Amino acid sequence: MTETQLQALLATDTLAAARRLLGCEFWWRPVDEPEHPGERFRIVETEAYTQDDPACHAYQKNKGRAANLYQRPGLAYVYLIYGMYHCLNVVSEPEGRAGAVLIRALEPVNNHKEWRTHGPGRLCKALNLTVKSHNGLDLFSKDTPLRLLPGEPLEESRVVTTTRIGITKAVEAPWRFYERDNRWVSVK
DNA sequence: GTCGCGATTTGCT
DNA sequence: GCAAATCGCGACA
Numbered sequence: 001m002t003e004t005q006l007q008a009l010l011a012t013d014t015l016a017a018a019r020r021l022l023g024c025e026f027w028w029r030p031v032d033e034p035e036h037p038g039e040r041f042r043i044v045e046t047e048a049y050t051q052d053d054p055a056c057h058a059y060q061k062n063k064g065r066a067a068n069l070y071q072r073p074g075l076a077y078v079y080l081i082y083g084m085y086h087c088l089n090v091v092s093e094p095e096g097r098a099g100a101v102l103i104r105a106l107e108p109v110n111n112h113k114e115w116r117t118h119g120p121g122r123l124c125k126a127l128n129l130t131v132k133s134h135n136g137l138d139l140f141s142k143d144t145p146l147r148l149l150p151g152e153p154l155e156e157s158r159v160v161t162t163t164r165i166g167i168t169k170a171v172e173a174p175w176r177f178y179e180r181d182n183r184w185v186s187v188k
Numbered sequence: 189g190t191c192g193c194g195a196t197t198t199g200c201t
Numbered sequence: 202g203c204a205a206a207t208c209g210c211g212a213c214a
Contacts, residue, residue, distance in 0.1 A: 049195075061211095064209090064211085065209085079195090079209090080208065080209065081194060081208095082193090082206080083206075083208035083209075084196080084197085084206065084208075087195060087196085100195095102195060104195090119197075120195070125197095166194085166195055166196070168194075169195090
């Protein structure tokens with residue numbers, strides 16, 4: 001899959017994009033270390049949020065932090081939850097319509113450090129992702145400390161589909177996706 | 189201005 | 202299994 005194809009999918013279908021992001025990667029480096037060689041992380045767990053979903057921050061409103069979700073696809077949406085943890089999302093849907101894919105777990109690709117990247121709050125803490133430094137970044141830009149890299153699709157049998165985690169504001173639907181048997185998935 | 193709560197995680201019982 | 206931690210934002214006064 002090319003970068004253009006991934007961007008196109010994000011722009012047209014949040015559910016499909018959430019599923020398809022499994023196997024794609026993030027390239028990451030510390031914000032304050034431009035010379036850092038960076039690390040790669042595979043996306044192994046995601047959830048989809050759309051405009052007509054009561055659990056979505058942009059449900060029936062386009063202001064405050066939710067306004068970010070109406071921006072063009074491929075931007076980062078980072079927000080603070082429970083006053084102490086951050087969550088990372090990839091903005092989806094065309095500009096003017098809201099949608100996002102929550103990144104719930106990452107698998108370090110090559111390194112020997114003990115990363116704690118299983119769980120949306122933990123991965124943001126591990127990579128030091130914050131509203132101030134990462135919200136609104138273009139994940140397809142060549143010059144950001146966090147970039148989205150297209151990957152090959154997982155085989156159908158490798159993808160597990162379930163209801164989302166921790167939602168209290170919506171009747172749940174199967175909008176969570178994760179890689180089968182991956183040890184980095186937050187909740188099996 | 190005050191109140192209540194959330195797409196979470198942790199630690200204690 | 203359950204409650205605490207902690208803060209931005211919306212609802213209400």
